[in-house]
Amino acid sequence: MRLRWLVMFILALTSLSSWSHVSLLQISDYHQDQQLLFDAQLELQLTPRIIDAIHHEIPLQFVTHIKLNRRDQFFIFPYNTELVGIDYVTELRYSRFYQRYTLHNLRNGNVEHFNQLNDALKTLGTLAGFRLTNLNQMHSGLRYHIRLKFELSYWTLPAPLLTQALIHPDWRLSSPWFELPVQTGRRR
Amino acid sequence: MKLIKHPLIKQYGWIIILSALLLGALFLMSRILKNAPHFTESYIALLIFTFIGTLILVTLLVRTLYKLYKQYKQGVSGVKTTIKLTSTLTLLLAFPIVILYYFAISFIHQGIDQWFDVRTEQALSDASALMRANLDHATRDSLNMTLRAHSQLQPLLTQRPALVINELRNQLNAQEVALYQSNGQLLAFSNAYGSQILPTPPSDALFQQVRQRLSYAAVETLNDGQQDIIRILIPVNDLFSNQAYPLQVVFAIPDNITRYAQSVRLAESQYHELNYLRGPLKISFTLILSMVLFLTLVTALLFTVQAAQNLTRPIRNLVQGTQRVAQGDYSTKMQVDRDDEFGVLIQSFNDMIQQVAKARNDIKINHQQTEVQRLYFQAVIRNxxxxxxxxxxxxxxxxxxxxxxxxLGVDLQSHVGERFCDLMDDTNNPHLKPFFDAVLPHFELDVLRQNELKPWSEQITLQHQQQQRIVLLHASTLPSIDQKVGGFVIVLDDITELVQAQLNAAWSDVARRLAHEIKNPLTPIQLSAERLQFKLAAKLDDNDADLLQRMTRTIVDQVETMQTLVQAFIDYAHTPEMQLRLLNLNELILDITSMYQSPDNLEVIHTQLDAQCPMILADSARLRQLFHNLIKNALEATENITQPQILISTDCHQQADKITISIADNGPGIPEQALNWIFEPYATDKPKGTGLGLAIVKKIVEEHNGRIELLNPNSQGTCFVITLSKLNADGV
Known part of the structure; x- marks a missing residue:
């Protein structure tokens, strides 16, 4: 695991230039049935190299990191407590035979086919009514943050590509952490 | 533990283990690259492990090379051989490895390129197109069949769907037929496998599409690609409610078609994937092969260095051993821990050093014995x-x-090692000419051959520092082991005193004979002459009487002269027993000189006496005679000098154990040629005198174990120096 963290640190350093490929169009939270939900829309701009790989039927896996943190303070030192942490993987692949793009959510097993890549990417970047936690778990007056991050998983690339992905910045598809402040007791 | 401590394991073990692990990692990486997706996540770990392992090996290599460099700088024995061996073996290894690497890279690149043959790609595309056309055709047929059946059964489908749905499925020979309301609620369905299996509802998007009066027909894959179906979705219009009821018909595609389609799809998919990965594959294989090459070279270099060091270790030990032996440490013994030729060599070296040490010890003992003998002979010769x-x-x-x-009168010790004849050429040694004249002819090779190496003897006379030495030479050749003549030995025998003693003995004998034969008749001759004078003087006339008187007077005078001469001979020849008594030398000298001082010559004789002179044991009568003779000689020598000066001095400090007495005058001196015989009997150039004065003086001096010599013969005047031993003062 340490090794993995080391590599991730190196990759994070080299992937700073690629944050602009993932942008947040919209994010909002709301309450429904005593549940905290949120919607988000990400715009994904894949590099030609990644698109080329997809069209050569290379399956790509994207990881969406979702966290709900509570901001606490110990004396004058602020810190975050993670209440919810969800990481789920979505696989995007193209079938030349069927001439369609397929999104496969490995978390819930949903599969969707698309004729256009943009449609698939739009669906990939859409989180609608994502249930985070029960409102009973949250306390009024405290500050909460929804944090969202989206990235391409390098580790699941085919081995030959992995070497290239470690070197080439075109494969650094990763967003920064997007944050949405949430306060209990009011609806944004 | 014993195995771990084994030298081979210690030297090569870690390198072997690390290299094996790295090679294993590289092998796994190559397998992953080929087709092992389940290890893909380990690829990076393996890659990093390989880099770290290679880095460790490189560090080991750098450390080893640095140690070699340090050893080279320190001049450690064997390091040059190690470097040469390592360089040679590395070159020998690296050359074929690099060639292999080049060809392997070429073959890999060509092999990967050959995977993507144009005809294969075309065949795959054609097969895919064919399969797609087939499925499209089946899809269109299915759609058309559904549409035709729908047109035939349309009123019943909306009015009594439960009755006709089964008939429709049988008519279409479909796997499943389902009719939904526009909101997606299932109205009726029929399944070939019974009514227990509910139909799979289409997605919301498809419902939306049908609500827009659009049909849907497509091949779909179910059960994770295990089954292909044709899904047909058409709107069934209800004329009364004007609603579109989605009618879904699912046609099963035969298994063989599905299998072929999956096979073609999979092959095409893999082909395209591999085609895309062609470049990265080449790079990855090149990287792995380069790592293998690098690993092989580094490992080979490490092995070579270690092997060379192992190989040169006995050589290094031997060099160190020889260096210790060269420094004189013959106790060196090296450990024989090998059973190969080096072990035999080390054992032979140990044996050789042992033999050398023994021989050296024997030589040392022999040398010591020789040295003892040499010192012994030197002591003998010196004494x-x-x-x-x-x-x-x-x-x-x-x-x-x-x-x-x-x-010889020369410090020969300072000339040891020089050529003997060089001494002859030395201008400081002219007195040695008789010596060389006598010796060198005998040393000529021709003479040596003729004389057959016989010893010879010869007497020579050397003149040096106013002294005459009579030397008897005995010479002979020295033996040699490898040559006939090993050198020469010359024995010099100073026989001066012996000859002098013989001469003195001869003179004493002559004196005794003279005294005996001449002295006895002299008195009768004198008495007869006086009697003749007395008896005949009165009987003769005046002239005759006067003649007689003169004649007898002459006879008496000559007889008295002869008596004086005989008395001198008697004195010289006579050696009375010494009457040694303690006497004060200074008082004796003053007493004698006072006898020669008259009012006329008060300023002639001077004394300069050392008051510190001790009493000596001597015969005062003999010393009186000695001083009388010398003073008398000095006075006679200064008779014709205007201001005659005679100085008598004593000195006790010039020599520690000697008393020096000198009698000097300012007379004409003694010619150099007279030096040889001045002390010999009857050696006078004076018209008057017996010629025995100085001979008697020398005799008295020798009787007192003293020495007399004449100084500064060429300067004005004469100076006799008498040296007496102080031992006499102690009564010894």
């Missing part, structure tokens, strides 16, 4: 009263004793 000189075959001085130097 010999004879002079001894040895020469080597090149006539170089080898051994000289002090007596030889004394006899």
């Amino acid at each position: 010999l009263t004879n002079g001894v000189i040895t020469l080597d075959m090149n006539r170089r001085l080898r051994t000289i004793n002090d007596t030889a130097s004394d006899i």
Whole structure:
């Protein structure tokens, strides 16, 4: 695991230039049935190299990191407590035979086919009514943050590509952490 | 534990283990690259492990090379051989490895390129297109069949769907038929496998599409690609409610078609994937192969260095051993821990050093014995009263004793090693000419051959520092092991005193005979002459009487002269027993000189006496005679001098154990040629005198174990120096 963290640190350093490929169009939270939900829309701009790989039927896996943190303070030192942490993987692949793009959510097993890549990417970047936690778990007056991050998983690339992905910045598809402040007791 | 501590394991073990692990990692990486997706996540770990392992090996290599460099700088024995061996073996290894690497890279690139043959790609595309066309055709047929059946059964489908749905499925020979309301609620369905299996509802998007009066027909894959179906979705219009009821018909595609389609799809998919990965594959294989090459070279270099060091270790030990032996440490013994030729060599070296040490010890003992013998002979030669000189075959001085130097009057010790004849050429040694004239002819090779190496003897006379030495030479050749003549030995025998003693003995004998034969008749002759004078003087006339008187007077005078001469001979010849008594030398000298001082010559005789002179044990009568003779000689020598001066002095400090007495005058001196015989009997150039004065003086001096010599013969005047031993003062 340490090794993995080391590599991730190196990759994070080299992937700073690629944050602009993932942008947040919209994010909002709301309450429904005593549940905290949120919607988000990400715009994904894949590099030609990644698109080329997809069209050569290379399956790509994207990881969406979702966290709900509570901001606490110990004396004058602020810190975050993670209440919810969800990481789920979505696989995007193209079938030349069927001439369609397929999104496969490995978390819930949903599969969707698309004729256009943009449609698939739009669906990939859409989180609608994502249930985070029960409102009973949250306390009024405290500050909460929804944090969202989206990235391409390098580790699941085919081995030959992995070497290239470690070197080439075109494969650094990763967003920064997007944050949405949430306060209990009011609806944004 | 024993195995781990084994030298081979210690030297090569870690390198072997690390290299094996790295090679294993690289092998796994190559397998992953080929087709092992389940290890893909380990690829990076393996890659990093490989880099770290290679880095460790490189560090080991750098450390090893640095150690070699340090050893080279320190001049450690064997390191140059190690470097040469390592360089040679590395070159020998690297050359074929690099060639192999080049060809392997080429083959890999060509092999990967050959995977993507144009005909294969075309065949795959055609097969895919064919399969797609087939499925499209089936899809269109299915759609058309559904549409035709729908047109035939349309009123019933909306009015009594439960009745006709089964008939529709049988008519279409479909796997499943389902009719939904526009909101997606299932109205009726029929399944070939029974009514227990509910139909799979289409997605919301498809419902939306049908609500827009659009049909849907497509091949779909179910059960994770295990089954292909044709899904047909058409709107069934209800004329009364004007609603579109989605009618879904699912046609099963035969298994063989599905299998072929999956096969073609999979092959095409893999082909395209591999085609895309062609470049990265080449790079990855090149990287792995380069790592293998690098790993092989580094490992080979490490192995080579270690092997070379192992190979040169016995050589290094041998060099260190020889260096210790060269420094004189013959106790060196190296450990024999090998059973190969080096072990035999080390054992032989140990044996050899043992033999050398033993031989050296024997030589040392022999040398010590020789040295003892040499010192023994040197001591003998040094203490010999004879002079001894040895020469080597090149006539170089080898051994000289002090007596030889004394006899020859040259410090020969400072000339040891020089050529003997060089001494002859030395201008400081002209007095040695008779010596060389006598010796060198005998050392000529021709003479040596003719004389057959016989010893020879010869007497020579050397003149040095107003002294005459009579030397008897004995010479012979020295033996040699490898040559006939190993050198020469010359024995010098100073026989001056012996000859002098013989001469003195002869003179004493002559004196005794003279005294005996002449003295006895002299008195009758004198008495007869006086009697003749007395008896005949009155009987003769005046002239005759006067003649008689003169004649008898002459006879008496001559007889008295002869009596004086005879008395002198008697004195010289007579050696009375010494009457040694303690006497004060200064008082004796003052007493004698006072006898010669008259009012006329008060300023002639002077004394300069050392008041510190001790009493000496001597015969005062003999010393009186000695001083009388010398003073008398001095007075006679200064008779014709305007201001005659005679100085008598004593000195106790010039020599520690000697008393020096000098009697000097300012007379004409003694000619140099007279020096040889001045002290010999009857050696006078004076018209009057017996010629025995100085001989008697010398005799008295020698009787007192003293020495007399004449100084500064060429300067004005004469100076006799008498040296008496202080031992006399102690009564010894």
